[in-house]
Amino acid sequence: MESLRFMSEKGSEKGSRVDLPMSEETTQEVASMEEVSLSGSSIDSAEEEPNWPRTWRAYACWLGCFFLMFNSWGLVNAYGTFSSFYVGHSLRGNDQLELNLIGSTQSFLVLLFSAPVGRLLDAGHFRYVIGTGCFLVPLGMFMLSVAAPKDDDALGTFATIWGTQGFVTGLGMACYFVSSSQVAATWFPHRKGLAIGFVACGASVAGVVYPTMTRYLISALGFVNAVRLVATLVTLTSLFSLIFSTPNPKHTHPRPQSYRSLSTWIDKEAFHNKAFVWFMAAVSFLFFGFYPVFFNLEEWAAVGGFGTRDGVKAHMPVEANPSETEENKPLQTFWLLTIMNGASTIGRLTMAAFSDKTGPLNMHILAQIISSLLVLILWTLVSSTASAIAFCALFGMFSGAVIGLPPASVANILACTYRSPGDKHIAHAKLGQWTGMMYSAAAIPSLVGPVVAGHLVTQYRNYVTVMGWSGTCLVISAVCMGVSRAYLPCYDGKSVGFKVRRWAKREEGEEKGVEGSDGESVLPTGAIKEGPQGQQEAGNDTPV
Known part of the structure; x- marks a missing residue:
């Protein structure tokens, strides 16, 4: 069971990576970054770091x-x-x-x-x-x-x-x-x-x-x-x-393959x-x-x-300041x-x-x-x-x-x-x-x-x-x-635009008494609207 849980977690993590829209060039860059970070100690998992450093x-x-x-x-x-x-x-x-x-x-x-x-x-x-x-x-x-x-x-x-x-x-x-x-x-x-x-x-x-x-x-x-x-x-x-x-020795420094390439600088x-x-x-x-x-x-x-x-x-x-006195x-x-x-x-x-x-x-x-x-x-x-x-x-x-x-x-x-x-x-x-x-x-x-x-x-x-x-x-x-x-998500992973639309529908639904303007039932306070495939949007623990 432990091994199955571990494999499912790895699978979900992999799935989350696929969701990120990246070009082919960026995918290669990310892969090279992963190789660098895996080759030695890294600061990637910030959860393992203490809140405050313990070295002078x-x-x-x-x-x-x-x-x-x-x-x-x-x-x-x-x-x-x-x-x-x-x-x-x-x-x-x-x-x-x-x-x-x-x-x-x-x-x-x-x-x-x-x-x-x-x-x-x-x-x-x-x-x-x-x-x-x-x-x-x-x-x-x-x-x-x-x-x-x-x-x-x-x-x-x-x-x-x-x-x-x-x-x-x-x-x-x-x-x-x-x-x-x-x-x-x-x-x-x-x-x-x-x-x-x-x-x-x-x-x-x-x-x-x-x-x-x-x-x-x-x-x-x-x-x-x-x-x-x-x-x-x-x-x-x-x-x-x-x-x-000097930076933290655990911090990785991926070096570009060529400093003459424009993608190196931009x-x-x-x-x-x-x-x-x-x-x-x-x-x-x-x-x-x-x-x-x-x-x-x-x-x-x-x-x-x-x-x-x-x-x-x-x-x-220019005009002098009239409020000035001795x-x-x-x-x-x-x-x-x-x-x-x-x-x-x-x-x-x-x-x-x-x-x-x-x-x-x-x-x-x-x-x-x-x-x-x-x-x-x-x-x-x-x-x-x-x-x-x-x-x-x-x-x-x-x-x-x-x-x-x-x-x-x-x-x-x-x-x-x-x-x-x-x-x-x-x-x-x-x-x-x-x-x-x-x-x-x-x-x-x-x-x-x-x-x-x-x-x-x-x-x-x-x-x-x-x-x-x-x-x-x-x-x-x-x-x-x-x-x-x-354009950035809130604590619960929902975008600001989504929250505004949900608030507007709720207000309009309250005025009509039953339904919103588009015929959908109005969500109760605190409810999470599901996506087109019946799945909730991914949450985000990053404060924005």
């Missing part, structure tokens, strides 16, 4: 990945402070469009190379990837101190500052970004949301440390020496990441997954509108009278960016922890909706320094989850796509590639979004245009996430 290497890796994010998106989040300095000093002759181009180049390169970096990490080349970033990011920051004029009041050259801070540093950040979440996730199969959330906090913590550190060092030592000290911190934390950011099956395609569109619109808020926050505060730059107000021909003196603008990034840490960590219970994509949609409303409503109604601080704190909290949850949401989509026990290792193997493809698709929006916002400021001399642009893009992103969610 996991937590050292976790901290190392935190520093990878610290020195990638963390420096991007801190760019608003650099931009505010350039406006009043070395690049004061350049308009806001060009200044935003430096920061948007960083984010563009980080996202553009996410797909190839993710595939190289899947193949096990993490040392080369992280090592390249460990060389380029400190190099770019040190070269910035050489490219910038020694006298803070002297004019600098835009091309050299863009080349060092925007291009060289951006290339190094591209090696860090996907590595941070993908490497850490291998150690925490049961706590991926929280693990990635902690790593994502590196960006917001850096958004507190780097602006504050830069501002005070500029006042004490000048811009050049301040940048050199920032570059030193970048170097030390990068070396820690290089040493300790998984065509991802574009047949409607949930992933809509989520990829959502992330693209997210980057259209997200970083214009961070890049323009300090200048908006200085122009509106909610903050000062270097102890003096910005001079720009008793209501504004604070330094970099504190607003610091508050926003500090609140982002809370949002990234708490919402990522809850996402393991509610489902990462569900939490992502909620945070996205609230962030868009904060930009469209609260930001436009700011009329005092206190309300500006309130906006920075609230938007920072929810936007932290918005920008930190995409890798966990992709893992959620993969877990629902390859949900049978024998296919879970495929979801693990594709995580880096799908995450990289998602971010690479958002590269152009991340470059264009801040530039468009800068052009709107230059053209209309008013930051309301930035608020409208960012808020609208975030709303569209939330809508796309909702569509993506509709």
Whole structure:
């Protein structure tokens, strides 16, 4: 009897695998993945793993990945402070469009190379990837101190500052970004949301440390020496990441047969997954509108009278803030960016922890909706320094989850796509590639979004245009996430569309008293409708 039960279980597992729609090419790829996973120890059966790792290497890796994010998106989040300095000093002759181009180049390169970096990490080349970033990011920051004029009041050259801070540093950040979440996730199969959330906090913590550190060092030592000290911190934390950011040895790394094949870098099956395609569109619109808020926050505060730059107000021909009085003196603008990034840490960590219970994509949609409303409503109604601080704190909290949850949401989509026990290792193997493809698709929006916002400021001399642009893009992103969610099953395996149709029939049946509009009897509450062959739809234990 035991042997018969075992054979029936194997048969049902095999049947579940046949149900997955795959092309012939994908079938061969899955077979090769199975050979790799069966040839040694694997992390495929996450049920055998403890909830929390029992080795110090996991937590050292976790901290190392935190520093990878610290020195990638963390420096991007801190760019608003650099931009505010350039406006009043070395690049004061350049308009806001060009200044935003430096920061948007960083984010563009980080996202553009996410797909190839993710595939190289899947193949096990993490040392080369992280090592390249460990060389380029400190190099770019040190070269910035050489490219910038020694006298803070002297004019600098835009091309050299863009080349060092925007291009060289951006290339190094591209090696860090996907590595941070993908490497850490291998150690925490049961706590991926929280693990990635902690790593994502590196960006917001850096958004507190780097602006504050830069501002005070500029006042004490000048811009050049301040940048050199920032570059030193970048170097030390990068070396820690290089040493300790290693994936779980049990994690498999299927290597492609040829790196020249297009299928090695782009998984065509991802574009047949409607949930992933809509989520990829959502992330693209997210980057259209997200970083214009961070890049323009300090200048908006200085122009509106909610903050000062270097102890003096910005001079720009826009309407002055009528609420400002001698008793209501504004604070330094970099504190607003610091508050926003500090609140982002809370949002990234708490919402990522809850996402393991509610489902990462569900939490992502909620945070996205609230962030868009904060930009469209609260930001436009700011009329005092206190309300500006309130906006920075609230938007920072929810936007932290918005920008930190995409890798966990992709893992959620993969877990629902390859949900049978024998296919879970495929979801693990594709995580880096799908995450990289998602971010690479958002590269152009991340470059264009801040530039468009800068052009709107230059053209209309008013930051309301930035608020409208960012808020609208975030709303569209939330809508796309909702569509993506509709294509995924719920806890009981039923799709959202099926539940809506069943609810509609029940409501219509209650109005008619007996039957629905199509003549079928209305299902009682909690009943499960059977398919055309009399079989229930397969359940799913993956939280969505």
